[in-house]
Amino acid sequence: MTEIREIKRFNRFYLRMIGLFSMYTDQSAYTTNEAMILFEIHSREGECTASILSNYFLLDKGHISRLLKKFEKKNLLTKIISKKDRRIQYLKLTPKGLQDLNRLMKQADEIVAGMIQDVEQNELHEMIQAMKRIESILNKTRKRG
Template identity: 30%
Template sequence: MPISTTLSDGTRSRQVTQVRAFNRFYTRIIGALRANLLDSPFSLVEARIMYELGQLPDGLEGAALRRMLDLDPGYLSRVLTKLDTNGLVSRTTSATDGRRQIIRLTEAGRAAFATLDQGSDDAVAELIDPLDPEQRARLVEAMVAIEQVLGDRPAARGFVLRPPEPGDLGWVVARNGALYAEEFDWDASYEALVARIVADYAQKHDPAREACWIAELHGRRVGAVFCVTDADDPTGRTARLRLLLVEPSARGHGIGERLVDECVRFARRNGYDRMTLWTNSVLASARRIYQRGGFTLDSENEHHSFGQDLVGQTWSLKLN
């Protein structure tokens, strides 16, 4: 795959060096996994052939298997002959075309594949078991990203929303503080504000009328939002959307829109007449999400907060 010529020579050189370093690292990891399978008599190519055939009870045409594995026809033929001689695969003529061979695993081949497959699972489990859940999620997400960028696998758009679990509220505080510092240069006073909001929610929220949702993508936390009763409305008929957050790596999946929609549906179900939120004009992506959700801008005011000169905005949405 050609490297974009729009990159500077220095950037291109650093990226090439990093990819090559990763290749060397991953080759060592694969070597370690293969070492864990030395009890198996199979080469890497033989194991791959058995894996592909193990997914297809009715077998596969030889030409299709060659294309799938990108192997030289002569080399593939020699490997299949060895597996056939050892009673692990059978090669029969296609019922519809006498020029084609159908390759299947024999019963002995399926038994050998089952042992090999379990050994592979055990080797990978041994590799990732020392990692904590967050590290495993990051690892899997990075591997999926590599496959999507360099292969032909479409980007996965599936994500889940769930209630908060132990540790999630602390994550909301930490990620808000870090992301707004990185993207807008806000100081620690913003993280302090988020900590107070989250602490109030944890200590005093009414589960019947207030809720929080955590968004997960590939098993990793990537977003959050809160729906609480607006303390400025003495009637208790106004809900307030707070602390909408989507990780940069997860943007473009519609997570922000879904979090806002979930808040609105929850507020409607629980008898609120109106929903409000407070944001700042620099948060353009969030503002577009609110506009698409039907919110309208009520007022603006200049203020100095979080170490910056900002324009605060109040938005609202009629629910009934």
């Protein structure tokens, strides 16, 4: 169980370092989950559905549905019915949703830039390689499970 404790310790450290708990909520009307969902909708360029979001974020479909309804009420997204299967609704950010997302991304960029400003270039490269390695290992195990 030492491995589990060490992973949890690192997770707490990293979350504190990147300020994830306050990254968006301190200066934004959006929670971290909401900001990440807006980003994911945009990054999938018209090929995003509620089901995809639920699977990607490992969140309950009811929770995703409530968030999407909230986004619709705020005029942040629109739903486009698939021409091939009318049961499928693709999600697309509205101009207001895109504007808010751009503001959130700029804010997140500034936070990360501040976090790494004193890191030497060679250490930054090492850190990024380590992050890619962790991502690769965890993606492999997730696909097996």
